Amino acid sequence: FRAGELALAEMRRKHNTPLKLLCRLAAEAVLSIPSGALPHRDIIGQLPGQVLRASGGARLLLRRPSLDEYVLLMPRGPTIAYPKDVSAILMMMDIHPGDTVLETGSGSGAMSLFLSRAVGPNGRVLSYEIRDDHHNLAKKNYRHWRSAWEIGHMEEWPDNVEFILKDISTAAADMRSVTLDAVVLDMLNPQCALPVVHLSLKQGGVCAVYLANITQVIDLLDRIRRCKLPFLCEKIIEVTHRSWSVLPAKLKHLPYIARPSHWQEAHSGETLGQSLS
Ligand SMILES: C[S@@+](CC[C@H](N)C(=O)[O-])C[C@H]1O[C@@H](n2cnc3c(N)ncnc32)[C@H](O)[C@@H]1O
Structure with a gap:
């Protein structure tokens, strides 16, 4: 150390x-x-x-x-995307080293860090955030992780996240100059981002949307249908994890006692669409 x-x-x-x-x-x-x-x-x-x-x-x-321990313990403004959900989201987005991805909003910067690792030094993450306190916190958490990494591992963590302080619904002009391999939306009203981000999402690219409850999923799908947005809903999943407690037994004839722990991690609903345009 x-x-x-x-x-x-x-x-x-x-x-x-x-x-x-x-x-x-x-x-x-x-x-x-x-x-x-x-x-x-x-x-x-x-x-x-x-x-x-x-x-x-x-x-x-x-x-x-580990990165998931860091994001769970780092200073938090808005709720983070939980690591268990991020793994599922990254899998759904199918991103690779070198990809360009867009996320909204930056929030506390948890998702940005996982995206940064997934796309690697030749990739790029565009992270939009409407609130300047959240924008600054996300940048700070990212900077702290990078500098600690550099000291501990004696190699640089990729400097591949561009934190952009802007309402995503006003970013249509920015979208003209990029081609996105994938998009992830973690914001209260993702409906307002879809008409903008689909302009640069490559054909067949994935837009993952992280939502806290199923009524938000229904609102989102309804908006896509009513506005004839070029997205196809591929799947909606909830990610649940159950932790187990395995402890040495007090009775001599039983070596261990195993049972699910009482505490259940928060769950989430996610929708996944594919750009058709
Ligand atoms: C739940 S937080 C995101 C957490 C983040 N994914 C993380 O892992 O730390 C949602 C964020 O979206 C931002 N937001 C909401 N509407 C937005 C918009 N129209 N454009 C950009 N950011 C927006 C909010 O200010 C908030 O910081």
Whole structure:
């Protein structure tokens, strides 16, 4: 671990529930946990994957955060696209290294980071956002991840996201100069973006729309039909994940007890269309 990179500290609490804390390492800083503290200087210089003891005796596993852990723990403005949903969306969009994709809105920047990784150094992500506080937060979260990555991995994370502060429904002129391999819409009223983005979405390209409830899906499909927008709805899916808890049993004749954990992750509906024009 080096100063300036991100470290994830993980400890187990009562009933084996994990507590994850994210910090940017700085020589003078201290990581506070509910039952004590661990100075960053004890972490700097260690290899990721070590278990260290905080004052108060708690054992902390220190490692580098994965991208999904980072987006779940980074500062948040609007709700992020959840990593479990992002995996499904990326699969539906079928994007590749080198592709050009458009997203709206940037929000807290979670989806932008996953898109950045998927299209790689030769690809391009255009990320539109109407609110300047969200635009700035998305840029900041992206910048922090990139700089920590560079220190921890000694190689550059692609600088391939263009954050654009603009209402997507007024971006028709911008669309004339690009060809989009795919589009993802994560905004309250995606209907207003479709007439604009379809102008540059390549024929057969995918537009994935991330929606929180099924009535929004119906409104969207209704708008596509009434306005005769050139999209075909291919599929609508809900992504559910169920976590399991597997713990050593207290009774000697049973090695482990396994059961679904009580906590269920949030779910979502998504629609997927294909450009016909
Ligand atoms: C749920 S958030 C997006 C979260 C983001 N995908 C992430 O993973 O962090 C929705 C965002 O869309 C933005 N938005 C809403 N209408 C918009 C429009 N017409 N043009 C651009 N951005 C818009 C909102 O300001 C908000 O920041």
